[in-house]
Amino acid sequence: MFNEKMYELGSKRSVIRELFELGKKRAAEFGADKVFDFSLGNPNVPAPAAVNETIKNILDEMPSTVIHGYTSAQGDAGTRKAVADYINERFGCSVNADNIYMTCGAAASLTISLKALCSKDTDEVVIFAPYFPEYTVFIANANARYVSVPALSVTFQPDLAAFAKSVTADTRAVIINSPNNPSGVVYTEETVKAICSILGAKSKEFGNPIYIICDEPYRELVYDSVNVPYLMNYYDDVLVCYSYSKSLSLPGERIGYIAVSPKAKDSASVYAAVCGAGRSLGYVCAPSLMQEVVKRCLKEKPDIESYKANRDLLYNSLTEYGYDCVKPDGAFYLFVKILGDDEEEFCRRASDRGLLLVPGAGFASPGYVRIAYCVSTDTIRRSLPEFESLAKSYR
Numbered sequence: 005m006f007n008e009k010m011y012e013l014g015s016k017r018s019v020i021r022e023l024f025e026l027g028k029k030r031a032a033e034f035g036a037d038k039v040f041d042f043s044l045g046n047p048n049v050p051a052p053a054a055v056n057e058t059i060k061n062i063l064d065e066m067p068s069t070v071i072h073g074y075t076s077a078q079g080d081a082g083t084r085k086a087v088a089d090y091i092n093e094r095f096g097c098s099v100n101a102d103n104i105y106m107t108c109g110a111a112a113s114l115t116i117s118l119k120a121l122c123s124k125d126t127d128e129v130v131i132f133a134p135y136f137p138e139y140t141v142f143i144a145n146a147n148a149r150y151v152s153v154p155a156l157s158v159t160f161q162p163d164l165a166a167f168a169k170s171v172t173a174d175t176r177a178v179i180i181n182s183p184n185n186p187s188g189v190v191y192t193e194e195t196v197k198a199i200c201s202i203l204g205a206k207s208k209e210f211g212n213p214i215y216i217i218c219d220e221p222y223r224e225l226v227y228d229s230v231n232v233p234y235l236m237n238y239y240d241d242v243l244v245c246y247s248y249s250k251s252l253s254l255p256g257e258r259i260g261y262i263a264v265s266p267k268a269k270d271s272a273s274v275y276a277a278v279c280g281a282g283r284s285l286g287y288v289c290a291p292s293l294m295q296e297v298v299k300r301c302l303k304e305k306p307d308i309e310s311y312k313a314n315r316d317l318l319y320n321s322l323t324e325y326g327y328d329c330v331k332p333d334g335a336f337y338l339f340v341k342i343l344g345d346d347e348e349e350f351c352r353r354a355s356d357r358g359l360l361l362v363p364g365a366g367f368a369s370p371g372y373v374r375i376a377y378c379v380s381t382d383t384i385r386r387s388l389p390e391f392e393s394l395a396k397s398y399r
């Protein structure tokens with residue numbers, strides 16, 4: 005006997021995985037240079053040189069039993085203090101080490117946070133479409149239900165009127181992901197203030213806090229100095245789920261953290277619930293070596309110019325060919341409206357040209373495709389004639 009729900013989850017192939025297999029097949033048939041795989045959000049920009057240098061230094065300097073040993077369940081005290089100090093210096097907050105829980109990346113941060121906040125099967129978590137598909141899995145794992153709020157069609161900012169209606173007495177949390185996967189949109193300060201004001205009023209009306217969970221793996225990936233509001237400065241009941249997967253190009257190392265705002269109601273109890281959820285899920289003692297790397301590399305930044313060059317080349321070319329999409333201010337995704345009205349047909353015509361694009365339906369936004377431009381600029385340049393030919397096939 006086994007858990008049927010888990011079986012279903014594990015045996016269902018993800019769309020992105022299928023694209024990956026298709027890419028391999030096409031590469032074998034027609035040659036790797038004829039395949040343009042825009043499916044995965046795996047950074048092509050290497051980790052900053054200082055990160056690799058730091059790893060070497062740590063291995064030389066620290067005893068093996070320490071650097072490969074367990075830390076405290078919630079993370080090394082020195083790393084947690086360094087992370088807290090960094091948040092305070094950068095965003096003017098007053099976080100301390102006991103607000104920080106080190107995790108294996110944003111996926112673990114989200115799973116833990118949801119488990120810490122939700123307890124009844126009537127609990128609801130609001131998410132803004134288009135959204136990272138794993139949210140629905142993480143929310144189900146916390147025995148809660150998700151409520152999806154649509155985006156405004158041109159700007160891809162959340163539809164605030166729909167949001168206000170979606171918050172009920174059962175709402176435990178709202179997930180905000182900005183810069184957003186898959187749209188690349190950064191929520192404006194105006195949007196953030198409106199969300200906070202709606203939630204403040206609803207929390208008061210229902211007599212319990214409604215938490216904002218900020219999913220921030222793309223915080224450092226913003227272009228042209230666009231401001232990404234730090235939610236702790238706008239609202240009290242906040243948990244920040246951070247990850248170094250994209251910011252330091254370390255997705256395989258599995259490192260990130262949860263920061264519980266010290267201003268949250270019963271903040272210490274919420275943090276204890278985070279520790280309990282981490283314990284119950286087996287997400288304790290994030291990798292020691294990576295915790296030490298984080299402590300020493302907090303100020304390192306990704307090579308944003310390289311992603312920006314890709315964004316500009318792809319956005320300018322595609323809009324010139326007649327595609328419609330919002331110009332992304334962050335992350336490394338372009339969310340493009342399909343041509344024609346059949347998503348499957350559009351993706352088939354694209355893949356016939358070697359263009360592997362993720363259908364928008366997977367992000368709860370049918371009629372669009374996601375292009376992950378964290379690939380070499382040369383790949384983008386070589387793919388452009390195929391995008392042009394795809395557009396022409398609809399004229």
Ligand code: PLP
Pocket residue numbers: 045108109110111112136181185219221246247248249255260
């Ligand atoms: N949240 C979003 C919006 C993501 O795009 C991703 C990964 O692509 C994650 C969370 C999970 O990131 P991590 O690798 O830190 O677990």
